[in-house]
Amino acid sequence: MRVTQGTFSFLPDLTDDQIRRQVQYALDKGWALGIEHTDDPHPRNTYWEMWGQPMFDLRDAAGVMSELRSCREAHPGHYIRINAFDSERGFETVRLSFIVQRPAEEPGFRLERTEDRGRMIRYRLHPYATDKPSGSRYGK
Amino acid sequence: MLDTVKINSPPTEGQQTPATVDLRALYAETQIEALLTELDEELIGLAPVKRRIREIASFLLVARARERLGFSSAPPTLHMAFTGNPGTGKTTVALRMASILHRLGYSRRGHLVSVTRDDLVGQYIGHTAPKTKEVLKRAMGGVLFIDEAYYLYRPENEKDYGQEAIEILLQVMETQREDLTVILAGYTDRMNTFFHSNPGFRSRIAHHIDFPDYTDEELLAITEKLARDAEYRLSESAREALREYIVLRRQQPNFANARSLRNAFDRARLRQAMRLFQLDGEVDATKLMTLEDSDIRASRVFAEPRSDDDATRLN
Amino acid sequence: MNDVSKVVRGPGRSRYTPGVIPYAKMGYWDADYVPKDTDILAVFRITPQEGVDPIEAAAAVAGESSTATWTVVWTDRLTACDAYRARAYKLERVPGSADQYFAYVAYDLALFEAGSIANLTASIIGNVFGFKPVKALRLEDMRLPVPYVKTFQGPATGIVVERERLDKFGRPLLGATVKPKLGLSGKNYGRVVFEALKGGLDFVKDDENINSQPFMHWRDRFLYTMEAVNSASAHTGEVKGHYLNVTAATMEDMYERAEFARDLGSVIVMIDLVIGYTAIQSMAKWARANDMILHLHRAGHSTYTRQKNHGISFRVIAKWMRLAGVDHIHAGTVVGKLEGDPAIVAGIYDSLREPSSPANLQRGLFFEQDWASLRKVMPVASGGIHAGQMHQLLTYLGEDVVLQFGGGTIGHPMGIQAGATANRVALEAMVLARNEGRDIWNEGPEILAAAARHCQPLRAALDTWKDVTYQYASTDTVDFVNTATAT
Numbered sequence: 013m014r015v016t017q018g019t020f021s022f023l024p025d026l027t028d029d030q031i032r033r034q035v036q037y038a039l040d041k042g043w044a045l046g047i048e049h050t051d052d053p054h055p056r057n058t059y060w061e062m063w064g065q066p067m068f069d070l071r072d073a074a075g076v077m078s079e080l081r082s083c084r085e086a087h088p089g090h091y092i093r094i095n096a097f098d099s100e101r102g103f104e105t106v107r108l109s110f111i112v113q114r115p116a117e118e119p120g121f122r123l124e125r126t127e128d129r130g131r132m133i134r135y136r137l138h139p140y141a142t143d144k145p146s147g148s149r150y151g152k
Numbered sequence: 153m154l155d156t157v158k159i160n161s162p163p164t165e166g167q168q169t170p171a172t173v174d175l176r177a178l179y180a181e182t183q184i185e186a187l188l189t190e191l192d193e194e195l196i197g198l199a200p201v202k203r204r205i206r207e208i209a210s211f212l213l214v215a216r217a218r219e220r221l222g223f224s225s226a227p228p229t230l231h232m233a234f235t236g237n238p239g240t241g242k243t244t245v246a247l248r249m250a251s252i253l254h255r256l257g258y259s260r261r262g263h264l265v266s267v268t269r270d271d272l273v274g275q276y277i278g279h280t281a282p283k284t285k286e287v288l289k290r291a292m293g294g295v296l297f298i299d300e301a302y303y304l305y306r307p308e309n310e311k312d313y314g315q316e317a318i319e320i321l322l323q324v325m326e327t328q329r330e331d332l333t334v335i336l337a338g339y340t341d342r343m344n345t346f347f348h349s350n351p352g353f354r355s356r357i358a359h360h361i362d363f364p365d366y367t368d369e370e371l372l373a374i375t376e377k378l379a380r381d382a383e384y385r386l387s388e389s390a391r392e393a394l395r396e397y398i399v400l401r402r403q404q405p406n407f408a409n410a411r412s413l414r415n416a417f418d419r420a421r422l423r424q425a426m427r428l429f430q431l432d433g434e435v436d437a438t439k440l441m442t443l444e445d446s447d448i449r450a451s452r453v454f455a456e457p458r459s460d461d462d463a464t465r466l467n
Numbered sequence: 468m469n470d471v472s473k474v475v476r477g478p479g480r481s482r483y484t485p486g487v488i489p490y491a492k493m494g495y496w497d498a499d500y501v502p503k504d505t506d507i508l509a510v511f512r513i514t515p516q517e518g519v520d521p522i523e524a525a526a527a528v529a530g531e532s533s534t535a536t537w538t539v540v541w542t543d544r545l546t547a548c549d550a551y552r553a554r555a556y557k558l559e560r561v562p563g564s565a566d567q568y569f570a571y572v573a574y575d576l577a578l579f580e581a582g583s584i585a586n587l588t589a590s591i592i593g594n595v596f597g598f599k600p601v602k603a604l605r606l607e608d609m610r611l612p613v614p615y616v617k618t619f620q621g622p623a624t625g626i627v628v629e630r631e632r633l634d635k636f637g638r639p640l641l642g643a644t645v646k647p648k649l650g651l652s653g654k655n656y657g658r659v660v661f662e663a664l665k666g667g668l669d670f671v672k673d674d675e676n677i678n679s680q681p682f683m684h685w686r687d688r689f690l691y692t693m694e695a696v697n698s699a700s701a702h703t704g705e706v707k708g709h710y711l712n713v714t715a716a717t718m719e720d721m722y723e724r725a726e727f728a729r730d731l732g733s734v735i736v737m738i739d740l741v742i743g744y745t746a747i748q749s750m751a752k753w754a755r756a757n758d759m760i761l762h763l764h765r766a767g768h769s770t771y772t773r774q775k776n777h778g779i780s781f782r783v784i785a786k787w788m789r790l791a792g793v794d795h796i797h798a799g800t801v802v803g804k805l806e807g808d809p810a811i812v813a814g815i816y817d818s819l820r821e822p823s824s825p826a827n828l829q830r831g832l833f834f835e836q837d838w839a840s841l842r843k844v845m846p847v848a849s850g851g852i853h854a855g856q857m858h859q860l861l862t863y864l865g866e867d868v869v870l871q872f873g874g875g876t877i878g879h880p881m882g883i884q885a886g887a888t889a890n891r892v893a894l895e896a897m898v899l900a901r902n903e904g905r906d907i908w909n910e911g912p913e914i915l916a917a918a919a920r921h922c923q924p925l926r927a928a929l930d931t932w933k934d935v936t937y938q939y940a941s942t943d944t945v946d947f948v949n950t951a952t953a954t
Contacts (some may be wrong), residue, residue, distance in 0.1 A: 013702065013703075013704070015703070015704035015705075016667070016703045016704065016705055017634060017704055017705055019636060019637040019638050019895065019898065020895050020898075020899055021895075022667055022888065022891045022892045022895050023892065023895050023896060023899065023918070023921075024921055030899070030903075033902065033903045033904075034899070034902050034903070037902035037903065037904070053704050054704075055634060055700060055704055055705055055706045056634075056706070058634070064282070067286075067289055069290050070289050070290055070292065071261040071263050071290065071292070071293050071294055072260055072261050072292040072293020072294065072331065073292075073293075074289075074292035074293055074328065074331035074332070075288065075289025075290070075292040076289070078289070078292075078328070079289070095636075096637075101822055102627075102821070102822040102843065103627065104627070105627045105630065105631060105636075106630070106631070106636045106637075107636060107637060108636055108637035108902075109634075109636040109637060110637070120701070120702070120704070121700075121701040121702075121704060122701070123697055123698055123700075123701035131686075131690055132690075132730070132731070133690070133693075133694065133731075134732075135693070135697040135732055137697070137700060137701055139704075
């Protein structure tokens with residue numbers, strides 16, 4: 013399967029040039045850029061590991077791209093996403109978030125159903141990746 | 153416009169390599185002339201500096217032309233050293249240089265990030281690399297100006313974290329030349345020592361510009377321009393006082409060329425305000441604009457010579 | 468009738484002499500009045516009956532929407548009645564119209580109960596719309612002062628938190644309404660939901676009149692739909708949602724349904740505008756207390772918002788709904804099959820999404836409005852739109868909007884999943900291109916064609932709907948045109 017979180021997951025994986033242009037767009041808006049990675053793609057896994065602090069006051073995408081390169085080298089089998097934070101009043105939240113690396117194999121999720129009173133069902137989403145301990149998922 | 157090519161993008165695939173490049177047209181296209189003229193007009197003196205900048209601009213323009221005609225040389229190294237005494241216009245020229253590189257397509261954003269040792273070097277282990285990288289990331293796409301760069305290198309202390317910053321800088325200066333231009337600046341003699349001990353820097357610096365001290369006449373002209381820009385004028389006697397001031401001030405400690413004169417002008421304005429206030433009557437536009445010789449001569453520079461302790465207060 | 472000129476002899480006691488006097492003379496018209504920052508302001512479009520002085524008509528509207536009655540009552544004198552009187556303070560002829568006027572009316576804050584849309588509307592539109600001396604009357608806009616705004620909860624979730632909960636940023640959200648509206652069994656209905664969500668939509672939606680009918684009782688729908696939602700989430704790794712319509716006959720029924728939706732793990736429930744302002748406020752409160760997004764379908768609004776001379780402008784309804792506390796509201800599409808002049812829609816979107824908005828007559832906004840940090844409402848665009856219009860939708864409506872492609876998803880020749888995928892790919896490709904600095908307004912079709920090269924469903928969608936547009940003049944349009952900058 014393909015995890016389709018993030019702004020551009022239905023497009024073919026972005027090339028570095030395409031990533032650079034999105035990063036530049038965010039920088040031109042005055043947003044801060046953060047790089048995050050995880051080996052647990054559960055949709056409610058909100059806090060991925062931060063690759064350093066969000067980067068403030070950058071003018072050019074080159075700085076973000078070099079951090080992305082380092083992150084990829086350190087975590088070749090992880091999901092990596094780039095987040096853009098807007099501090100403007102009324103937003104003060106992420107304005108753009110897209111996946112820039114994903115593992116070669118994405119095993120996906122098991123939907124666990126627990127029958128309850130009447131026809132009621134309680135649902136639980138279980139990422140197959142988390143069957144293995146953290147750090148040994150997706151090979152590395 | 154003839155067979156000129158867009159400066160900021162290499163020729164697209166399949167496009168015929170042109171047989172000639174019109175340098176004039178290329179020059180016009182970059183609108184660099186306006187910048188150079190502005191530099192000539194707004195910066196007083198600095199003739200050798202201006203000449204060097206024109207040389208560099210021409211060199212980069214020709215490099216562009218060579219690229220158009222299919223020469224496959226590596227992108228030119230652009231890192232520079234600006235040497236000279238304080239107040240000789242290094243930061244100002246660095247700012248202009250950033251714009252020039254931007255117009256010529258050698259700097260994507262054209263901004264200048266100005267730092268000193270404290271912005272790059274940390275206080276404890278593991279602090280320096282993130283600090284230096286942070287600065288480098290902010291400067292990417294533009295120009296990184298490191299003032300008094302020799303403070304990065306402290307041979308007397310083996311464990312100085314400055315060395316770590318130097319190594320990161322050197323690596324980026326080599327591998328990300330297209331992303332960043334570094335300008336190292338400082339006193340001429342100390343920079344020479346620095347380059348001598350750090351050959352890695354010397355070999356990566358393509359252009360060296362020396363900033364001479366301003367002459368007395370130039371400093372007078374600079375001050376008068378400052379005044380004009382702020383809508384002030386010097387009376388005839390004030391101008392004479394200023395002439396004397398410059399001669400005296402140059403002999404005293406911590407003289408910083410144009411910067412010292414900017415301070416002198418600011419102090420003179422304060423004195424003028426006090427003088428007008430004490431007149432306690434009506435003032436007209438002329439009075440409000442004019443600096444008199446008393447506004448200049450009240451400076452301590454005209455007092456008896458003093459010990460170095462007071463030097464910082466000299467203006 | 469009394470001879471008015473004889474009755475009005477001046478201020479003081481005589482003002483309260485029994486009889487009928489003009490509203491203007493009763494104090495409901497005051498051209499010198501400077502509205503206070505705390506006043507609620509309203510602007511009405513008045514069409515007076517023939518022979519009725521427009522100033523008198525404006526005063527009558529102010530009077531009938533505040534303290535007045537048709538005759539003088541001595542009991543007024545037991546109150547600080549001068550303070551309670553609404554005042555018409557400005558009157559201007561509608562540009563290009565012979566018999567219509569904009570009347571500006573100011574209301575003292577003391578006239579209203581805190582945090583109650585029912586009370587606000589009972590005053591402002593309670594009696595006055597049937598008043599005989601005006602042939603037609605339309606409430607065009609309102610300015611809600613900050614102290615009043617602060618008495619409302621506002622959107623239960625709001626745009627920012629909705630996006631954070633859904634983990635979806637940087638693009639409009641995508642939805643679709645299950646079709647056919649009526650007749651599907653719960654199990655078949657859930658199939659449509661599953662296909663559309665798995666294919667790439669973020670939300671699927673019940674239609675306004677899907678409640679609990681013989682062909683599908685509400686619990687069936689909720690159970691099958693949530694199976695579809697959770698299953699689609701497992702297939703994609705995304706948070707998905709279905710607007711479960713909890714509209715019902717009584718509040719008790721609505722709470723029961725909403726609680727069941729919550730227990731099944733739904734992130735969103737839906738209500739119809741026809742349940743009434745009080746019920747909407749109750750549901751907004753419930754949604755805030757239960758971490759639920761609240762979607763409002765504006766069922767029925769066109770009966771009073773569409774005609775220009777009578778009723779209520781939808782921008783006023785939108786403002787009331789932001790106060791009342793809904794998170795989603797259908798607010799016009801510009802390019803679809805339903806009414807929506809671009810300038811009018813832009814003004815409504817501003818009222819829903821901006822922290823504050825300046826007066827902008829070209830967008831139909833008569834007043835500056837400060838929302839005092841009240842959360843933002845996500846507008847929903849739906850009705851007759853398809854993937855081929857993505858560049859227009861993104862340009863007109865921006866990023867914080869739900870685009871709902873009902874027919875444009877379910878009617879796809881390759882199936883519902885393909886329809887959903889076509890929309891999602893078209894959207895992501897368009898956002899990508901816009902961010903790269905491309906001129907999507909002009910290059911839109913080109914961008915879509917390029918995206919379709921790696922997406923067969925999009926190719927099919929573009930071929931199927933390439934010529935579908937709805938070119939009818941809007942009935943609700945702006946009255947002020949900025950000729951200097953109009954393009």
